[in-house]
Amino acid sequence: QKEVEQNSGPLSVPEGAIASLNCTYSDRVSQSFFWYRQYSGKSPELIMSIYSNGDKEDGRFTAQLNKASQYVSLLIRDSQPSDSATYLCAVMNTGNQFYFGTGTSLTVIP
Amino acid sequence: EPEVTQTPSHQVTQMGQEVILRCVPISNHLYFYWYRQILGQKVEFLVSFYNNEISEKSEIFDDQFSVERPDGSNFTLKIRSTKLEDSAMYFCASSGAGEGQETQYFGPGTRLLVL
Numbered sequence: 001q002k003e004v005e006q007n008s009g010p011l012s013v014p015e016g017a018i019a020s021l022n023c024t025y026s027d028r029v030s031q032s033f034f035w036y037r038q039y040s041g042k043s044p045e046l047i048m049s050i051y052s053n054g055d056k057e058d059g060r061f062t063a064q065l066n067k068a069s070q071y072v073s074l075l076i077r078d079s080q081p082s083d084s085a086t087y088l089c090a091v092m093n094t095g096n097q098f099y100f101g102t103g104t105s106l107t108v109i110p
Numbered sequence: 111e112p113e114v115t116q117t118p119s120h121q122v123t124q125m126g127q128e129v130i131l132r133c134v135p136i137s138n139h140l141y142f143y144w145y146r147q148i149l150g151q152k153v154e155f156l157v158s159f160y161n162n163e164i165s166e167k168s169e170i171f172d173d174q175f176s177v178e179r180p181d182g183s184n185f186t187l188k189i190r191s192t193k194l195e196d197s198a199m200y201f202c203a204s205s206g207a208g209e210g211q212e213t214q215y216f217g218p219g220t221r222l223l224v225l
Contacts, residue, residue: 032212034213034214036216042218042219043216043217043218043219044153044216045216046214046215049213051210088153090214096143096158096166096205097155097166097168098143098153098155099155100152100153100155
């Protein structure tokens with residue numbers, strides 16, 4: 001059973017702080033990793049993809065991947081109230097199938 | 111910007127009835143997917159479709175479910191005889207092919223309620 005684990009939260013951070021979201025996965029051969037944001041009642045919206053070990057930055061978002069530890073994280077700098085949502089970690093297997101974690105609920109407090 | 115569209119946005123049906131959920135993937139994408147999300151739970155993979163055939167399916171995707179690409183633009187999910195537990199949000203997604211094209215873009219979803 002391929003699993004993607006996330007801390008369900010809720011995670012609360014004050015406006016302007018750094019939010020740190022974590023994800024572990026069980027399938028060692030996974031190669032592609034994605035972070036999606038999902039507002040209540042809406043569809044998942046892509047934030048970032050990452051394929052190689054290390055950090056990848058896009059604006060206020062930084063994804064970090066460590067394949068040896070089977071760990072992927074998302075940092076959100078200068079958190080805004082509009083960042084309040086559920087963040088989904090998705091891991092892609094060799095057959096293009098995505099496995100999603102249960103998501104981490106983030107609340108940014110003004 | 112191109113996007114995945116889905117119709118209807120909401121569907122209410124009686125148990126045992128057939129429903130068809132429709133999706134128009136992004137036009138130059140080659141992989142198409144259906145996912146479902148039961149309220150308060152995680153997004154679950156149902157099926158992927160490539161080159162006019164199913165490439166992968168999950169345990170959830172049993173004989174009740176079928177997918178079809180009836181023309182060059184639409185991608186449909188049919189549930190033959192709906193059950194109460196089929197009530198969920200159904201998302202269609204599409205992606206390109208090849209390295210770096212794996213990102214799946216999701217449609218807005220169809221909320222299905224089975225009574």
